[in-house]
Structure formats: C-alpha cells, structure tokens
Amino acid sequence: MIRVGLDIDDVLADFIGAYCKRYNLERPSTWEFDPLFGERYYELCQDIDFWLNLTPLCDPKKLSFTPVCYITARKCPREWTILWLLQNGFPNVPVYHSHLWGGSKSRVAKANKLDLFIDDCYDNYKEIKNSGIPCKLYTCSHNLQYDVGSDRIEKI
Ligand SMILES: [Mg+2]
Structure with a gap:
C-alpha cells in the first residue's frame, strides 16, 4: 500500500x-485575494465554531484509500481539527499542524515516509x-491557473 498524506482545508x-x-x-x-486575510485568519483561529462547522468536501466512506496522516498549515488549536475530522467520520490517523514543525509540510511528509501527498495550495504542492x-x-477555484499536467486531481 502506498502511504498517502492529505491536506485538510479545501481538500477535505x-x-x-x-x-x-x-x-x-x-x-x-x-x-x-483578500488584503485582510492575515487579520481575519487570526480572528478565525479564536473561533471554534468556524472550524467545527466546515462542510466536508467528500464522503469519508467513499475514500479510495486510508491516509497515513493529515498535514495542515492551520493555526487554530490542533484539537479542533481532530474534533472536526472525527465528527465527520474521517479516519482517525495522526494530525500535524505544520507551523508546529517549522512551517514545512515536506519535513512532516518525510518524517512519515509518505509516497504521495495531496494539497490544493500550489506553493505547498511545489x-x-x-x-x-x-x-x-x-x-480548487484558486488553483485552476497552474498547469501541473497529470499531477492535477479532481477527486480523492
Ligand atoms: Mg489546503
């Protein structure tokens, strides 16, 4: 089995x-897209309801694989991320907030010996x-302009 890691926001x-x-x-x-993103994101990171009420983008029962871990750049408390994943039926596997790992998703991906990662953010992809x-x-609507050839996926 290949070891797959998943981003959360705008993937799940x-x-x-x-x-x-x-x-x-x-x-x-x-x-x-939003000059106020920094301040607004800071505000959101104090608001548990925002994170717990996010709509899932896929049905976890229909995932074609079980991920090894989740790696997200979120700055809200990690417990809120875990709670959302469990409340929505996603596999209970380790959750990493990359800002606690020096901001590097690839460092976490390497530590978990991943064979594949899936992310919507072009900078993380690169x-x-x-x-x-x-x-x-x-x-996702914000990454359509990038030509990544066969690395693009529409569905997991
Ligand atoms: Mg994302």
Whole structure:
C-alpha cells in the first residue's frame, strides 16, 4: 500500500467557502485575494465554531484509500481539527499542524515516509514535490491557473 498524506482545508473541508461566506466575498480565482486575510485568519483561529462547522468536501466512506496522516498549515488549536475530522467520520490517523514543525509540510511528509501527498495550495504542492515526494494538486477555484499536467486531481 502506498502511504498517502492529505491536506485538510479545501481538500477535505470547504474552508474557502466558509471564509467567503463569513466575510461576504466572492469565491476567489487566486490565493492572494483578500488584503485582510492575515487579520481575519487570526480572528478565525479564536473561533471554534468556524472550524467545527466546515462542510466536508467528500464522503469519508467513499475514500479510495486510508491516509497515513493529515498535514495542515492551520493555526487554530490542533484539537479542533481532530474534533472536526472525527465528527465527520474521517479516519482517525495522526494530525500535524505544520507551523508546529517549522512551517514545512515536506519535513512532516518525510518524517512519515509518505509516497504521495495531496494539497490544493500550489506553493505547498511545489515545496513537497521539490523535496522529492510526489504530490497531487487538488483542484480548487484558486488553483485552476497552474498547469501541473497529470499531477492535477479532481477527486480523492
Ligand atoms: Mg489546503
């Protein structure tokens, strides 16, 4: 079995949909879309309801594999992430918040000997791929402009 790791926001959880709804914004076509993102993200990281109410983007029963771990750049408490995953029926495997690991997803991916990672963020995709770990870019409205050839996936 290949060892697959997953990002959470905009792969498993509709972060951007909830963010845009909360701040009355259009769904973005680029990640650099909100000049207030920093302040707003800080505010969200104090609000457990925001994180626990995110809509799942897929049915965990229909996942074609069991991930080895989740690696997210979230800065909210890690317990909230774990709670959301369990409440929504996702596999109970280790959750890493990469900012606690020097901000490097590839470092965590290597420590977990992953064969594949799936992320929607182009910068993370590049970082992980450049570290030698295969990575797929999960399609989202804010990453359609990147030509990653067969590394793009629409569904997990
Ligand atoms: Mg993401």
